[in-house]
Amino acid sequence: MADPIKLAYFMAVKEGASYLGGLLVTDTSGIPLDFRYTEPITPTRLQSILYGKSLEPHLKEEVIQKTLLKELKTPPDLFILSATELAGGWSGDAKYPVLAVQKSQESPLAKVGDTFRAGPRELLIQLSEGAAPLRAMFAASVDPAAQEQAVVKLLEAGYHMDLTEPLERVTAALQSLVVKDS
Amino acid sequence: MFGRVKDAMADAAETLRRAFAGLTVVEVAPEPFSPRSHGSAVLGVEGRAGLEPLASVCRDMRLLREAVEGQALQPFQADLRDESGWARWGAEAEVIRMTPLEGGRATRVAVPPLPRKAQVQGRIEPPARPATRRWTEPLSPPGARRMDPGLGSVEAEAGLDTMLSMAVPILAEDIHQLPKGLWMRYSLQLVRGTGVNVRNLEVIGLFRIPRKGVADLRHDPGKSRIFVRLEASAVRAPRAPFILARRKDDGALVSCYVEDP
Numbered sequence: 001m002a003d004p005i006k007l008a009y010f011m012a013v014k015e016g017a018s019y020l021g022g023l024l025v026t027d028t029s030g031i032p033l034d035f036r037y038t039e040p041i042t043p044t045r046l047q048s049i050l051y052g053k054s055l056e057p058h059l060k061e062e063v064i065q066k067t068l069l070k071e072l073k074t075p076p077d078l079f080i081l082s083a084t085e086l087a088g089g090w091s092g093d094a095k096y097p098v099l100a101v102q103k104s105q106e107s108p109l110a111k112v113g114d115t116f117r118a119g120p121r122e123l124l125i126q127l128s129e130g131a132a133p134l135r136a137m138f139a140a141s142v143d144p145a146a147q148e149q150a151v152v153k154l155l156e157a158g159y160h161m162d163l164t165e166p167l168e169r170v171t172a173a174l175q176s177l178v179v180k181d182s
Numbered sequence: 183m184f185g186r187v188k189d190a191m192a193d194a195a196e197t198l199r200r201a202f203a204g205l206t207v208v209e210v211a212p213e214p215f216s217p218r219s220h221g222s223a224v225l226g227v228e229g230r231a232g233l234e235p236l237a238s239v240c241r242d243m244r245l246l247r248e249a250v251e252g253q254a255l256q257p258f259q260a261d262l263r264d265e266s267g268w269a270r271w272g273a274e275a276e277v278i279r280m281t282p283l284e285g286g287r288a289t290r291v292a293v294p295p296l297p298r299k300a301q302v303q304g305r306i307e308p309p310a311r312p313a314t315r316r317w318t319e320p321l322s323p324p325g326a327r328r329m330d331p332g333l334g335s336v337e338a339e340a341g342l343d344t345m346l347s348m349a350v351p352i353l354a355e356d357i358h359q360l361p362k363g364l365w366m367r368y369s370l371q372l373v374r375g376t377g378v379n380v381r382n383l384e385v386i387g388l389f390r391i392p393r394k395g396v397a398d399l400r401h402d403p404g405k406s407r408i409f410v411r412l413e414a415s416a417v418r419a420p421r422a423p424f425i426l427a428r429r430k431d432d433g434a435l436v437s438c439y440v441e442d443p
Binding site for chain 1: 333335336337338339340341342344345346348350351352353355356390391392407410412416417421
């Protein structure tokens, strides 16, 4: 029997002057298998001045993300992050297929399981009957062959779960942790 | 003709005779000559500031008017001009007529003596020289501080309990996509598990959820999904098909796990 597919959802948020991130690993039903989060990092004023605009990307990619990935016992099959993070030029670890998933407004494809390549790094995937297809955007490090393999896993997981929902859960969990700490 | 001329001469002579017939000689006494004397203005000494700066006045030289700095090294061009001295003398000479001196009475005017020494005004006192002070204490070098701008390492915490406290949405599988034999098997198990007649059951959905550790379950009819709240034991528990159905007679929800073949 093949190993069950593991999806890793990464989200980093800024709460006040602090940054914190969380990594949720789920099975193909969206049930949590592991969840790690970082302590809130509050850059000093000097650090904010010295890092300038690179502060936030550096914190999210180099500090938060790498710390969380080191904590994973088994590598995920897919590394999913928000479309905003991916569009900002994700440059993290390329050991796993990195992608963002987003609900689209496109008209449904012919049948469940159909895909449509909207760009070199963008695919539309029909996950359920009559619904709008899911938009999958891959990082530059994911070649077309790896994209196709990732689509197969997305189809399998999308049969049981809403692939975009766990990111909302991670965000809500991080916000609840900030409230709990304060 | 000569008669007419003679008459005319006679008329003229008569006219002249009449015109000067009434003249009388009036003797005018000569006006006595009265010389007037004028006093000389008193000499005054006007003091002026002796240290007034020299003011140079730039005057325009007509012959060098066209010269510019950039042409300073150019050789002078001799310009031969013809000028007649006599003509110029004639043109510019001015005849001054001296009024004849008039004799008059002399008046003694006391002339104030000239000052022996001119008074200097506006003398500027020489500026006092600043006193020189010596600063012997050297400036101490500033202390350099080092501050690592690195953001340091961050600790990761395990938060699975936090995540499990949140409801997990699980979508229903499309039962029409299942093999017919498998669905018949599931239906039989549903009837056995719930004790409800199959004709009285309306299947809501088939979900794959953990076999144990499900603490709470809610149905979301709008999106054909259920929300499950899990316990820690649910993470490692095997997933099993779970059928949620509604009794047609009273609308109550019934459910049971079914076994995969």
